[in-house]
Amino acid sequence: MERRLTTILVADVAGYSRLMSADEAATFAALNGHRSELIDLRIAENQGRIVKMTGDGLLVEFTSVVNAVFCAAEIQRGMRERNENVPPDRRIEFRIGINLGDVIVQNGDIFGNGVNVAARLEGVAPPGGISVSASVREHVGSRLDLAFEDLGEHVLKNIERPIRIYNIVLNPGSTTRPRPPAAVSAKDMNEFSIAVLPFTNMSGDPEQEYFSDGITEDIITDLSKISGLHVVARNTVFTYKGKSVKVKQVAQELGIRFVLEGSVRKAGQRIRITGQLIDAKNGGHMWADRYDRSLTDIFAIQDEITRSIVDQLKVKLLPEESAAVARAPTENVEAYTYYLRGRQFSHEWTKAYLLLARRMFKKAVELDPHYARAYAGIANCDSALHGWHSEEVSLDDILENSARALALDPELAEAHAARGLALHSNDRHLEAITEFERALELEPDLYEANYFYARLLYTQGEMEACAQYFVKAAEIRPDDYVSPILLTSVYRRLGLVTETENWAQRGIERAERALLLHPENSSPAHRGALALAHLGERERARDWAARALAIAPDDIYAYYNIACAYSLLGDAEQALDLLEHVVPRNTREQMLWFHNDSDLDPLRNHPRFKQMCSMRAKELGLETEMDC
Template identity: 45%
Template structure:
């Protein structure tokens, strides 16, 4: 096994399967001629080595990025007027591993993902590849901004070139700065020396994000995206550019006994200068006052003009640090989404309610746990979800988490109007919550309002650029409800790429493909579902599809039967 830093070019023939189906002999002849007369000579002339051949593509190693780019441009220019063949090409520089006759590693993975995003006849390169070029060579590339790539944990900044100068359809444009003052809060570093205390630093970060997210006059990047930077060394200006924000808050937390030290620094993403910095040494019981002061100082540093909607209610928190600690631990366990972790979260939230029965947050957390248990098959848990969510609302009607649990409980029990009202209240309380917009979008899918979904998901995606799979899934389902099955299939495929472990995208994809008459692809989607859930049946998935209009559900289930699912 050998490891080395290499420039990797990934190339693929566009629509190869379709070309082979239409004219196998002609396609193979054209491919051989292109490879012999253009591709392989270009590789050799630029000190490249083809390290892997697929039927319709190649992986090529180069000594330098400039060689790889020059080769790619020569190939694409040579194919510009070809009657049949087009290539997509991606280039990245990174560590690669050579073992026997195979090659793998980040250099390969990212190059392959960039190739998949490129337009026919186009070239995409990563930011690290572009940084290896001299100024003149780099100047011909256009900035595509950060892109979420399949199975790559963090977004990759991407640059494009094409013979015709067009934009690839799979790539989104760079994130423009919002008109409002904008901020991302990066995960605060745990300075206690004990990794077991990560939950506390994470919890402090999340609560600061939530408080800032409640201000209508600010634009605040979502927790899920901010936390992709956890544990990473980072250039703050690069982070600001990647996320499309003006300011970045970073800090640290050190907890020792009943004392806590919190440091924070607000950095201007354009200049790299400090807009504000402070250190707090307090008793643990004062942690909420620290969070409030951080929020207040950020608002003042950003010169935010608060409007009436920004008048935050007085915090209805707890005077018991032990109860707050249980809530933070419970959140950490809940997000693991295993049965054991859910049981741990339940125990921690219940302990918090025992310590402080008037503390709303653990009741809302318990409602989330119960809702998840209902999805896992506990029929009685839905009633408990309502009880706990309403209990939390009675203690603190301004707690956003209450309306997440309540809205979903309403939705999945067929009370669509009440679900939509709950999600709207959530947005009113937390106007920067990406999840509030996404949940409302999901409710509109099932309520039969597909036209309302896309703008909501666009808002959610801007707040949460490293978004989860159900954002494109909701868009795909909305297109399905609207009878636009091509668009449905496109978005559902994106959802499947983002989360290959979820059965929901391949189920819905199979239905869309069946209605398009693409039977073999539909069967493949059915097989992908069974690979995740071997005993998947239509009857078992219906409760996860709370359509208000019977025709929408009947059309989906009928299409799934046509694809090959059984009752």
């Protein structure tokens, strides 16, 4: 194994998916022009070696740290000049990260932690900016006429130790940029870090899990609004759900100091919530309380818990943060209960569950006509019923409900995600991307924003970006079996065999758990059949397919996934028999999905497949966008 110490530069285009969606040909041509006329020349002048290019990004190796930083600065200055007369929404801007580290060399490529750190630094750099590690800053010294902004130590995703980050200020007189949001001060993380473990459902009814989970999520959301706190994300803490764990162990595993745990008991119109805040450093209980109240006091209880934690940790609460924490999503607790139940049902994505979820959301807005989250939920259900299940739903109503959610709460990430899905359903893809990116800016861990954005990117053929958001969705919800199984198709399209198999196995494990919890739901069965087909497990795939059809014999979505499974297994006629029921009802979104679905590749040259797809594409006016 060859190893060497080298300087690694990673560059990537900010907002590349949005630019490509707006004008694919122009963006591609502009990017190639920037590379040939500026970037490649500067790299060559500074003795850099382009290791590989990844769509909108590149990985470059330099033997000299000074050359790498000088090259990066020249590229960013050059891009500023080239962007001067370009409208802001059409500018191509690079993020650049540079690290000095040890790498493994194999067949001309480089791997290892040195590369990973450079990639993470690129991720936290602002558009048009350069972020470097402390080792790079130290080696450059005063050799270059550049100013370095010390951002302190930060914890970067999947990097074991905190990294000291410096931003390069190309114009020293300019205003210092704020800390990048993806990085967290190591000192602050130690002193003001907290994990909210899933509150235990003490109601004696498993059906009440949605309520205790909803309260946990809302407390996490409220605490996350406080700038002085580092709060562990929902997807991480929910991996501990249902497990007997020790607080000290949790704190060590998550790298945090404080843990909040509690329980919820709901009986009729009464509720009992207990909570205790523990300092994992010494095991001491800093605060504990029990609330025996009417159900109508649920929001007041959440507010009291949040403020008690703030008081105990002596965190400064800014006026706008105090107002945000105090703001309840609705004044009607019954509407809140219906909303939580609808949200739980909607994540199954089957027609039956979406219709049930829609009834829950409709009831919520009947009880509170100003409930933004519930309007977003209605819009999501209708978009999914139209776009994925070929149901007759008014597109105008979808747009109206998503617009109403935004009007009621312009800063609600769920509303922006719902608007994005509604616009996608109406083939307004560029506007949809803008809404999804705004939702992710407001709440990066919002499941719907990541999942819906991934689906849009899939229909546009943006597989690498699509994979990123499906992976995030799968991380956010450990019970999500849909994203892992969709990832098998994405990675198959990208030619990544190992990733395809790994995600197929993960999806099957999650689908098995979902079938145990909801044996009446066909979705885990037909999606599981597809994942099993990816692994070549013919008999199990057929068994799961038969089970799905027995549960829901008229489910068009089940027909489609089982047809994909048969396609992968080489059973072309069986696959086509099922698709004969599906294709005539396809929406534009579904036909674009067909166009990019590698699971159907074995059928592409079959005369029946060509005929049915070309006819439907012509009916929908898609002849120029796809070639079935």
